[in-house]
Amino acid sequence: MSTTPSTDIDHLKHQAAARAVDYVTSGMKVGLGSGSTSEAFINLLGARVRGGLDIIGVPTSERTAQLARSLGIALGNLNDLAPLDLDIDGADEADYALDLIKGGGGALLREKIVAASAKKFIVMIHGPKLVEKMGAFPLPLEVIEFGHGETAKRIAAVVKSQGYGDVPLVLRRKNDAVYKTDNGNVIYDAAFGPVMSATAKLATALSCVPGVVEHGLYIGIASTLIVARPEGIEIIDRSATGKV
């Protein structure tokens, strides 16, 4: 598989991934994220493995598992390997408190389980994804298919009760069919707009809606952000945010 970036954004994703690979050392148990930045990381990791790096990975999606296997990266089961030394993944948005929106690629549930099972969760993004207020990227919610329309109405009501007004909820589709996650669930994308605040309170309220399996708000989980910009890489550690 090619590791050559083809656009400026691909180049930045590749830069972030290249810095993330430096965190991986032999003997580690490593969570492998999903999405294009994670795929850049996995490609680079595969090259290191072929060069003798001895690690075992836990994939966060079937697609990531397939890619890692094709590159000769050994994979294991989270039940057998947790706690992981590291989890390395991308994100759709991040704020300066290191809270995230994830799930643009539909893998938010397994990604969150793996991130929560790691001693350190490193997130690779490129500059425009780091924002003052999250929500320009629609928040994905993974919902059980049974009665999902009713669940969506309850989500909308909960969101309104949190002071966000009428936030449009769109059932995700792919290739003219309703999108299904690796876990057989559907996804609703909630278009808040760049207005999110008190995200921990919102996250708790969303988790309480019957039928919601998981939402894409990752609050207090990320340890480190790797932010790639044309002028260079910025590393933001949670210890520097005062929110450890």
Ligand code: 5RP
């Ligand atoms: C997948 C994710 C991805 O990490 C997120 O969508 C970022 O993707 P990309 O690296 O392709 O921009 O959460 O569920």
